[in-house]
Amino acid sequence: MSAGRDDRRDEERKPGPGGAAGTPQQEVSGTGPDGLPERLPGPEWVVSEAGATSSFVKPFLYALGRIRENEQLTPAQYADRAKQLMIDRLGMSAELPVAAFAHGAIGIMTDHTTYFDGFALLLHLRQGLSVAVRKTDRDESRFVSExxxxxxxxxxxxERPGRxxxxxxxxxTRHAGLVGEHQIDIALIGALPPGVGVAYYSTLVTAALRAVHVLEGRTVDDREIRRQASDALEQWLGRPVSPAYLIAAEAMDEAPFLLVDTKTGERLSLDVPPSERPGWAIVDTRSGDLPPTESVLERRRKSVRALQDVKEKLFPNLESLRDLAHRDLDRAVAAVPRRSRSVLRYLISENRNVQQLVVSIRRRDWQYFGGVMMISQAAKQNDWSTATAGxxxxxxxxxxxGLEGIHGAVQTGESGSILILGRPFSLPAFLDDVKEASTGDTNREITTFIV
Structure with missing residues (x-):
């Protein structure tokens, strides 16, 4: 399912041509790779006695069209499109473009690992970003995007700083060690919304580094790409980033979930059969794709101070907050100064929530999974202060x-985007309701995506 922009209005709730009144439908012949039926059931199910499309089928057809409205590309197709975009927009050159791809990964329970070396769970997408590059003799570099x-x-x-x-x-290119005084042309294509913040830029930088190394004829392993990507992003942003997003960007399999240990750099793919997977969507409130740098640095300082407080008051040999057991959280909160209590509650609970989510995945219990997301979101609002009014x-x-099939919601990337979990065919109508309900809470129009 593609993460295309979900711009349809109410009038598009009508079924497509295959759902017109009295139009014969084919029998179900199986499911596609996304677990959805390849063909809809037969006419006795679709057409009511009066000859009109039944009220049950209309939302089904509407949802099916919305979920499949964008093409699903392979990594090789992404790369080919990036190279073609460069030629179409910037013209032919003596230098042929090369391209590389990286899958997108959106944080479900991830952003606490910006502040200590905990565990993270990410939604791993088939979609991603592809970057094409070529050297040029021009006196300037050029960038195009579809x-x-x-x-x-x-x-x-x-090398003057800027965003x-x-x-x-x-x-x-500086951290990749691009040799020479030449400039480069760059083309970007993909299906990952920028509003997911660090997740987007981690994917972009990973794909760009892979492309630059291909351009230079180098073979570089994932660990070195990750190191270079982390250095490049931290220099650009002026603050630390969670390594979980960069570790996830390395993954090339199609399992929907990734469990990441940010201390060791290891990742574990958690697969779920397509027919048992829940639906996911993103709501971008357009309130900023990246949190303010100073806010992140201040939270980082508070996290370091909280660790020092726990060591001074309770566990002198504690090396990292990841080693503070959840069963000791209440004791630690009671022991430390008031300034560190909400920090400890949030960070240790988020790390514990990752374990709860993994259990939910193995049990296929998506309602419980959504409940953990909502608990995490409450903590973001009460203890971490990252949630805006929108x-x-x-x-x-x-x-x-909840009764309409929406299981949970959580802010992702400490940005203006929210990850929504629900039944696949419940998401389109909910996203329309989000747009209709949006008011003066945001300065710009809310945008929504099905992933």
């Missing part, structure tokens, strides 16, 4: 839609 019509020009050797796409690729509104709406 999402933006303009060509952005910049000097690849200008532009040019400064990001300057950081990438995020709170969407989470409250998800809570009210």
């Amino acid at each position: 999402a933006v019509e303009d060509v952005e020009s910049f000097d690849l050797h200008d 532009s796409i040019g400064s990001l690729f300057t950081s990438v 995020i709170r509104s969407v989470v409250e709406l998800a809570d009210r839609h």
